[in-house]
Amino acid sequence: MTASISLQRYKVLLAGIFSQLLCVGVARFAYTPLLPVMQGDGLLNDAEGGWLAAFNYAGYMLGAVLAASTGSLALKDKLYRAGLLLAVVTTLGMALTESVWLWALLRFLAGLSSSASMLLASGLILHWLIEHKRRRELGIHFAGLGLGIVLAALAVEGLLSLSIDWRGQWLWLTALGALLVVPAWRWLPSPKKPAASAAPRPATTRPVSMIFLRLMVPAYFCAGYGYVVNATFLVTIVEREPLLAGTGNWAFALVGLSAALTVVIWDFVARRLGYLGALGLAMAIQVVGIWLPLWSTSLAALLLSAVLYGGTFLGCVCLVLTMAGRLYPDNPARLMGQLTLAYGAAQIIAPAVTGTLAEAVGDYRLGLWLAGALVALGAVILLILKRVDHTAQGLDAEARAL
CATH class of the missing domain: 1.20.1250.20 (MFS general substrate transporter like domains)
Known part of the structure; x- marks a missing residue:
């Protein structure tokens, strides 16, 4: 049983990392290396590039507020999984339009999805670790943010070496995101329903x-x-x-x-x-x-x-x-x-x-x-x-x- 729980612990932590690779690396930070590519094709100027990033972070902030105000673990789990799907859909959407206004909406929604991996996933993982009496190793989870940046940079660089244009890059990133969804979804178990007799603990604050x-x-x-x-x-x-x-x-x-x-x-x-x-x-x-x-x-x-x-x-x-x-x-x-x-x-x-x-x-x-x-x-x-x-x-x- 201990060996089984230990194996599952690694899978849970890896689920968090894969969620970071998808929601932060692909959906959020791939925009940074792709910005000069899109500007080079005359699609965005400097001001528009900055405003699209601002919409992305506005989406993340809304997601952070929603995550902080949601107490139900079951709802957090549903929102986490919705965020994974949203990351893929918004990445695909970037390839299907040249409208700056639609891009702004997509960047906003991509920012919303990134809160699923940064905040919702971290809470769900922490809950699982506590429930199974394991060390709270969220540092590993947040290292996935850095790895997501690495993935985004190397993916775009590799696609550039193949002379793939901006639209093709977003499409290939969508395919990569679809692969990342699988472990991020399957390896993080949905939280168990609390026992009816379980009394809530009094809050402890300083x-x-x-x-x-x-x-x-x-x-x-x-x-x-x-x-x-x-x-x-x-x-x-x-x-x-x-x-x-x-x-x-x-x-x-x-x-x-x-x-x-x-x-x-x-x-x-x-x-x-x-x-x-x-x-x-x-x-x-x-x-x-x-x-x-x-x-x-x-x-x-x-x-x-x-x-x-x-x-x-x-x-x-x-x-x-x-x-x-x-x-x-x-x-x-x-x-x-x-x-x-x-x-x-x-x-x-x-x-x-x-x-x-x-x-x-x-x-x-x-x-x-x-x-x-x-x-x-x-x-x-x-x-x-x-x-x-x-x-x-x-x-x-x-x-x-x-």
Whole structure:
């Protein structure tokens, strides 16, 4: 029986990874390496490319709100499976039209589907692990986000080498997505219905000060702004450098690989510096990663930028998720709802602003300066929070005691 449960545990964790490959890699992030391809064919300008990304993140934010407000495991399971199908359908839809308005709708729905793998799947997997008395290894699940970026970058690069146009690329990605649905669907069991006699446990929370919320929310907004600019425009920025043309997809793949490999490392950093200290350090490093292409356009600077950015953005998200779980063990969505709204608002605003600025001035430099400055501001806010707030100090002390 133990061996059987152990095997099923690996399948459950792999189901989460496959859901990330589909909903985040194919449906969400394939747009990043395909943006310069579609722009090269005259289908989108910089402003339109930014607005399509903004619609995508608006869909994700709506999905995050729905996930946080849904208490029924059975409903979460149904929404998760609907999200898998939606990821495939929206990817196919991108190939079937040249209307910017229809693309905007499809990107919105694709963002909605990505919340199925990021939030719904993580909750269902965590429930299964707790129910079967297994370690809560969600770091493995979130590593799938980085692997999804790698998959998207390599898939588009491979299809480009075969001279397949933008429409054909979306069609091939649809076929890939249809394959990924199978393990993502079959290997994550539907949750069992709770016993009728099971009494709900009283919620356990820890007091969170108002100053913690008032500073943490804008800090996380800043983190979201910096994350989404590179996530959306990195390949386009690289491809517009004459000496770096052809390396954009490889840089994006390096971002995903760095994210997948470093997501667990930030837990160990938190044990030395505390959660707020680790989060502030990650954001400070991310500033360097965002601004490096402004200081140098060499290949070495590009690769280092990709590593620094990829190695920090997912760590920031996981650290905040961990803090929410520590403060509200029975209902982390209580805090994550407020933080996700801030992070999501930044993801909607940043691509639209960055794309509009690029269209106005002719390049992405001003957008990168702004993104890095906001992330730096977020790191400073966290430093202040560490010094003045008892909730933050208690979290850091708890992390160092682990």
